[in-house]
Amino acid sequence: MRRRQMSMSREAQDALLQALQQLRAELKATTEFPAHVLKAAETAKAEVQLPDKDATHLPLFTIDPPASMDLDQAMHLERRLGGGYRVYYAIADVAAFVRPGGPLDAEAHDRIETLYFPDLKVPLYPPTISEGPASLLPNQIVPALLWQHDLDADGNVTDSTVSRAKVRSLAKLNYEGVQQDIDAGTAEESVALLREIGKLREAVEAVRGGISVNLPNQEVTLKDGEFRLRYVAPLPVEGWNEQISLMTGMAAAQIMLDSGTGILRTQKEQPDQHVVERVHGIAKCLHIDWGPGVSYAKLVNSLDPANQKHMAFLSEATAMLLKAEYTTFRDNQLPEHKLHAAIAAPYTSATAPLRRLVDRYTGALCVAACADKPPPKWVLDALYCLPCDMARGKGKVAERRAVDLVEAAVLKNRVGEVFDGLIINTDEEDNRPKEGTLHLAEPAVRGKITSDDELTLGATVQAKLMLADPLGPDKEKILFKTV
Missing domain, CATH: 2.40.50.140 (Nucleic acid-binding proteins)
Incomplete structure (x- = not known):
């Protein structure tokens, strides 16, 4: 699921700075890194080795918010001779910079994930790495995990593989600009294909019974001493971009299942009946028609996140129904439950290693499996601890408490x-x-x-x-x- 963005005007940020600083202090979230971690980052930059495989000929591009510098993913899309599509998807190779058991590794296991606040972010890795040589910024040659997905004419994946390669992104694009270019018919073919492939993958998802809940972004302003909060519906291109990430997460999960060692993001298909009844009650009280026999997936896909009541339902229902956890396995002892119910397929986190700890491990496992090599020892040593590590992440707590803070500001004069x-x-x-x-x-x-x-x-x-x-x-x- 795409992370909901909250943006603030400069005036609103200044007015809420004390409250935001207090929130970060309560969460023990700091943008500062210890001196020995910063030193390790500088050493890693100097000693990083690029892979032998050269994929710098691929004209990759990234799509992110304009201010983003920690760019995890870059892509190139093309048609295949005889029909269908090929998707190249480069993921930042954080493992090339992080020595297992070293200072960067230990700090990442303490932080778990990047935390996002309305005025700034608290990064997982030092910006000297995450916003520099590990990031897929344009016009620099960097190590990456290069996925290759082949799709048929209907958008079904026929083959996926991943290997380490050196890559070079050529363009740093943003969602609004890409949407405008695609709508105007002026986008380059590789960019324009994102709509074509994204819509096909959305159709595949619907047939599969998957759910994509793209909650609206929130915009906070301050005018005449009054805070205002409004919701901004996500652009279609954000959903199409998310489909490429979801496709990669499903491919990574299947590769690990086939290899017999991995970590999945799992979710029960049937929540407790009591929870289901409560969610139906929320729909009823918000005057959302949830007819008999209509699945949750079908209902969610029919809602408009820009509608305030629909947004309220999506926020509450998602929190109650779509609770997922990480499940590890090795030595071909596959888990009993393998599916992520909302995605309706096996799935894992694999496309945001600069912002999420576990992705560094899933990427390494997939590269090893595709090369017919055993899992790296440093991955196996940490494997069974990763679910507990990820459970300590503060991302959702930070997001919820930031929303609570802003909503309190909106109401404080009333x-x-x-x-x-x-x-x-x-x-x-x-x-x-x-x-x-x-x-x-x-x-x-x-x-x-x-x-x-x-x-x-x-x-x-x-x-x-x-x-x-x-x-x-x-x-x-x-x-x-x-x-």
Whole structure:
């Protein structure tokens, strides 16, 4: 699933700087790296060796937000003689810079993943590497894991392989510019093919029963002393780009399953019935028609993330239903459960090694398997610890708490007002039936609510805003009480 972006105007960033700094302090998230880690990064830069395989002839391009410098992926798309397509997908080869057991490795196992905040990011690796020689920035020759996917005319993958290669990206593109060029018919063929292949892969996904939930981006501004929060629907090109990443993650999972050693991102197909009932209740209270016999996948694919009520449902339902975990296996002892239910196929994280710890390991396993070599010892030594390591990641917590902070800022001058809202969750299962979550239609925010009586899921209530404090403790930033 594409990560939801939150952008802030400079005025909003300045006004919320103290609250954002406090949040990072609470999460122990720092942009600073210890001196010995920075020294190791400089040594790695000086000693990195490029692969023998030369793929610098491929005219690769990247698509990222304009300010991004830690570029994990670059691609080149082309038609195949006789029909179908070939996708070259280069992934940053972080393992070329990180010595197993060394300072960079230890620091990465402490950080787990890059953390994104509205005003800045806290990187997984020092920017001297992640925004320099390991990044797929244009016009520099760098080591990469080069995937080659062959597709038939309907977008089905017929063959996938990966090997280490030196590559050179030629263009750093952004989503808005690519969308404009594709829509105008002025994009170069390799870029224009992203729409053609992306739509075919979306159709394959629908037949497979997969779900792509592209939550809208959030934009925060400050005008006349009032914070404003609005949702910006993702561009179609973001979904097409995500399909290339998903295709690679599925190919990597299958390669590891075939080799008998790997780590999958798994998700149960059937959540607990109690959870399903609660999600149906949320849909009902948000007036979303979920007819009998309609699958969750079909419902989600019919919703509009730009619609505030649809967005509220997607946020709540995704958090409740789409909980995934990492599952390891080796020596051909395959796990009983192999599928990622939302993707409707085996899947693993493999395309963001500059921003996620586990991808460095899955990439190394796939390269070894495709070369008919045994798994690297440094991967096997860490394999069984990786699920616990990834569970310590703070990415989702940072995103949720940043949203809570912004929503508190939006409401901070409206304490004492009464709002109409919907009860979209209750804490009944935790023996707190008088507490829950309230979703407002306008502004589109949510917060904790308490009542003198038991709350009913799906009920429309009037609630008085008792507290909205961006600087308050996490659980007390927004508080409503029924009237």
